[in-house]
Amino acid sequence: GAGVSQSPSNKVTEKGKDVELRCDPISGHTALYWYRQRLGQGLEFLIYFQGNSAPDKSGLPSDRFSAERTGESVSTLTIQRTQQEDSAVYLCASSPGASVAGETQYFGPGTRLLVL
Amino acid sequence: AQSVAQPEDQVNVAEGNPLTVKCTYSVSGNPYLFWYVQYPNRGLQFLLKYITGDNLVKGSYGFEAEFNKSQTSFHLKKPSALVSDSALYFCAVRDRGNQGGKLIFGQGTELSVKP
Secondary structure: OOOOEEEOOEEEEOOOOOEEEEEEOOOOOOEEEEEEEOOOOOEEEEEEEEOOOOOEOOOOOOOOEEEEEOOOOOEEEEEOOOOHHHOEEEEEEEEOOOOOOOOOOEEOOOEEEEEO | OOEEEOOOOEEEEEOOOOEEEOOEEEOOOOOEEEEEEEOOOOOEEEEEEEOOOOOEEEOHHHOEEEEEOOOOEEEEEEOOOOHHHOEEEEEEEEOOOOOOOOOEEOOOEEEEEEO
8 A cells, every 4th residue: 555554543442352453554565563652652662573584572561462464464463451551542664674774664643542 | 771862842933943853862883863753643754864974864844853973862953944843753763783673762842833
């Protein structure tokens, strides 16, 4: 696609429920990133996929968070047993992943998650 | 540990005046440096980046940034602000040794340009 797309744009859920957030990267981009943006704060790195390499999961805040990526396309971020502190905007980004020096990450519009 | 500081939560500028949004970083070695802008209810848009070479980098919408190695700073500037520049600005850094790695973001600076 022309840009990174994410769905849903908004999600309201009850505490304890599981949620799935979807990201479609720019076509041809092999690198995909998930970030979290809490209200009034900067972005926190969550996880990074690059081709067929093992993902960098170093930013996942707990074992309730997981993510998958199908080949070099769609990615799903899953949050199990949601807590109120999970409320945030979840942003996905992609980049060409060709190891070009300082390549730019392009961001989607985000999914705004509210846990009641 | 890598970190990015944006010392001002908010910057207020009159339209037509020059603007500066400050950013300093703490990393080992020389990082890649980025500026992004976020408009309300939208994702981040890339503005510019420093990779190597000329310390003054020019980007989108008339913005520029100056890399200062001795001061470990990468301040964003524009000679003449527009009301439409009002948005949230983020500075970010990436480890030069990590070709495709994560970005470390500052907390963001809210820029308000008044007519």
